[in-house]
Amino acid sequence: MKSYRKELWFNVPTRRAFINITPQVNECLKESDVKEGLVLVNAMHITASVFINDDESGLHHDFDIWLERLAPHEPVKSYRHNVGEDNADAHLKRQIMGREVVVAITDGKLDLGPWEQIFYGEFDGRRKKRVLVKIIGE
Numbered sequence: 001m002k003s004y005r006k007e008l009w010f011n012v013p014t015r016r017a018f019i020n021i022t023p024q025v026n027e028c029l030k031e032s033d034v035k036e037g038l039v040l041v042n043a044m045h046i047t048a049s050v051f052i053n054d055d056e057s058g059l060h061h062d063f064d065i066w067l068e069r070l071a072p073h074e075p076v077k078s079y080r081h082n083v084g085e086d087n088a089d090a091h092l093k094r095q096i097m098g099r100e101v102v103v104a105i106t107d108g109k110l111d112l113g114p115w116e117q118i119f120y121g122e123f124d125g126r127r128k129k130r131v132l133v134k135i136i137g138e
Helices: 024-031 057-070 088-097
Strands: 002-011 016-022 035-042 047-054 098-104 116-122 129-135
Touching: 002 098, 002 116, 016 057, 024 035, 024 116, 024 129, 035 116, 047 057, 047 088, 047 098, 047 129, 057 088, 088 116
Parallel strands: none
Antiparallel strands: 002 129, 016 116, 035 047, 035 098, 035 129, 047 116
């Protein structure tokens, strides 16, 4: 069995953003030379997320609005975690959107549905963060 590991780094200039990382994951898959197996993609920071959904700007806008309603950034004093910090909402947003995805690899390709793409969700940006790509298989 082959094993491959790579870290993808992001420095999002805004507080929140959704980035399609499917091309980077596909590049990792090519580098791994795995034809049948699994790929794990996970955010290595507790204020970021990795998830699968449609790459449609209206949907991303809706996610942003929905998450802000569920866990608003302001007022920061409303969160106990925010003593000396201002990112409690980002922790909650990450919990909602998830830490990781696992995708099957079939015939050397990501086994995604017709509209599925892999996204990095940033909820407390403006600094360097990483995503782990781990691929195992034959």
